[in-house]
Each structure stands twice: as structure tokens, then as C-alpha cells.
Amino acid sequence: MKTPLLKLTGINKSFGPIDVLHDISLDVHAGEVLCLLGDNGAGKSTLIKILSGVHKPSSGLMELDNKPVSFEGPSEASEQGIATVHQFGGTFPLMSIGRSFFVGAEPTRRWGPFTIYDRARANGIAVKEMRELGITRIDDGDRLVGGLSGGERQALAIARAVHFGAKLLILDEPTAALGVKEAAHVLRIVLQARQKGIAVVFITHNVIHALTVGDHFAVLIRGAKAADFRKGEKSREEITDLMAGGEQMAELEAEIESYMVTGEGHPEPAKHAH
Numbered sequence: 340m341k342t343p344l345l346k347l348t349g350i351n352k353s354f355g356p357i358d359v360l361h362d363i364s365l366d367v368h369a370g371e372v373l374c375l376l377g378d379n380g381a382g383k384s385t386l387i388k389i390l391s392g393v394h395k396p397s398s399g400l401m402e403l404d405n406k407p408v409s410f411e412g413p414s415e416a417s418e419q420g421i422a423t424v425h426q427f428g429g430t431f432p433l434m435s436i437g438r439s440f441f442v443g444a445e446p447t448r449r450w451g452p453f454t455i456y457d458r459a460r461a462n463g464i465a466v467k468e469m470r471e472l473g474i475t476r477i478d479d480g481d482r483l484v485g486g487l488s489g490g491e492r493q494a495l496a497i498a499r500a501v502h503f504g505a506k507l508l509i510l511d512e513p514t515a516a517l518g519v520k521e522a523a524h525v526l527r528i529v530l531q532a533r534q535k536g537i538a539v540v541f542i543t544h545n546v547i548h549a550l551t552v553g554d555h556f557a558v559l560i561r562g563a564k565a566a567d568f569r570k571g572e573k574s575r576e577e578i579t580d581l582m583a584g585g586e587q588m589a590e591l592e593a594e595i596e597s598y599m600v601t602g603e604g605h606p607e608p609a610k611h612a613h
């Protein structure tokens with residue numbers, strides 16, 4: 340197997356006395372989607388904050404392109420090609436599409452003795468990059484980000500990362516707040532990023548979304564890696580079970596079943612009403 344783009348070996352993270360991540364080892368390959376799964380509080384956010392330079396690991400080794408790396412902050416991670424997109428796209432609602440695409444890296448042009456923001460160029464590039472990801476409804480880069488749908492905002496943020504040369508794209512629950520159609524669109528964009536050779540880390544609670552795009556899966560339970568497998572090695576039921584910690588899921592199913600039998604799907608209090 341070829342060398343992973345990003346390799347974690349024995350990563351631990353504690354906040355004071357609280358141990359949040361234990362001995363995480365993980366490989367992320369270029370042109371693949373790694374789905375990071377786990378219940379609330381499992382440690383997914385903490386792990387991606389380590390990858391994106393927000394937190395430093397307490398111990399362990401992180402290698403990018405076969406070289407050990409240690410980020411002093413998010414800008415160092417981003418300089419090395421690691422881009423993180425958060426659930427709501429992380430963009431500013433009152434900014435135009437063109438502005439938010441280039442925030443911090445605005446194209447400029449000369450105007451007499453001045454250097455000014457090149458709005459037409461910024462808008463043109465932002466609209467073109469979104470089009471390339473299949474968002475064809477947007478043709479005006481002056482539109483405000485606040486007027487975009489959730490899926491379009493995700494697309495904007497992903498297009499931006501791709502444009503600025505991300506090698507590793509971290510998507511933090513990109514489909515969580517979306518309807519089915521929009522989620523499908525975002526999943527397609529994830530696959531397009533993968534096709535461009537970008538390594539994608541996709542965080543989700545949704546097993547179906549994960550199975551649709553994932554090549555490789557890692558499940559975190561209480562800060563430890565409970566499973567690490569490739570596409571096709573586990574069924575949907577097995578993955579759901581793992582994510583919910585097995586027992587919990589069985590308990591929940593039994594509870595729902597008895598409720599459906601006793602209450603025929605209606606709330607119990609109906610029986611006591613008279």
C-alpha cells in the first residue's frame with residue numbers, strides 16, 4: 340500500500356486531568372474518504388482539532404507526507420494544505436459569495452496609485468469554482484452568503500478549499516443539517532474532491548452517508564479507536580451497532596419494540612384516559 344498522506348501514531352490528548360483521546364493511530368490516504376464515526380462525546384471534534392492545528396496532541400506522532408509535523412496553530416496546518424469545513428460552511432452571512440471565497444487572500448488590481456480589491460475577478464472565480472462542483476444556480480458572486488441554502492454554503496466552503504490547494508479536507512458533519520436532496524448534493528461534491536486526489540476526513544453520525552462515500556472507516560468510542568475497516572468489510576447494522584456501543588442499541592430496540600406492542604405505536608396515556 341502506498342504511503343499515507345497523513346499518518347497518526349499513538350496520539351493521546353488530555354485536558355488537565357481529563358483524558359479525551361487514547362492511543363489513536365490512523366492512516367489517511369490521498370484520493371480516499373476516511374469516515375470518522377462515533378457517538379456524541381466520542382472525541383471526533385478533538386481529533387480533528389488536532390489535525391487542523393487547533394490543539395496539540397499531548398503525545399504521539401503526526402506525519403504529513405512522511406515527515407513529522409507539529410502545528411503551532413490553524414494557520415500552520417492550513418499552509419500545509421489542511422482545510423477544515425464546519426457544519427454551516429463557516430462563512431459570514433453578510434459577506435458576498437466572492438468576498439467570502441477569498442477572505443484573507445483577496446485578488447487585487449491597481450487603480451491609479453492604489454491597490455484595490457478586484458471584485459469582478461473574485462466573483463468570477465468563486466462562481467466558476469462552484470459551477471465546477473455542480474452548483475449551477477448561482478451566477479452572481481455579489482449575492483450574500485446568508486441567502487444560500489445549507490448545501491450551497493457547504494459547496495462554497497469546499498470549492499474554496501479545493502481552489503486554494505487543500506491536500507487534506509476535513510468535513511465536520513457537512514450533511515447533518517441538510518435535507519435528503521441537499522445532502523446527496525454535498526455527498527457528490529465530497530466524491531468530486533476525492534476524485535481530484537484530495538484526502539477527505541468526513542465526520543458524520545449518519546451511517547448511510549458514510550457508507551455512500553467512505554473508502555475507509557474509523558469508529559471512536561470514548562476516545563479510543565474501537566474499529567478501523569475498509570469499505571465492504573462490515574454491514575450497515577454492524578456499523579450502527581458499533582457507533583452506538585452495541586448494548587445501547589439493543590436496549591433501545593427492545594424498548595421501541597415493547598412500546599409498539601403495548602401501545603400499538605400510540606402513547607401509553609391513551610389507556611388511562613378514561
Ligand SMILES: Nc1ncnc2c1ncn2[C@@H]1O[C@H](COP(=O)(O)OP(=O)(O)OP(=O)(O)O)[C@@H](O)[C@H]1O
Nearest residue numbers: 354357358359377378379380381382383384385386
Ligand atoms: N477543552 C476541553 N476540556 C475538557 N474536556 C474537553 C475539552 N474538549 C472536549 N472535551 C471532552 O472530550 C470529550 C470528547 O469531546 P468531543 O467534542 O471531541 O466529542 P465528539 O465526538 O466531537 O462529540 P459530538 O459528536 O457531540 O461533537 C467530551 O467528553 C468532552 O467533554
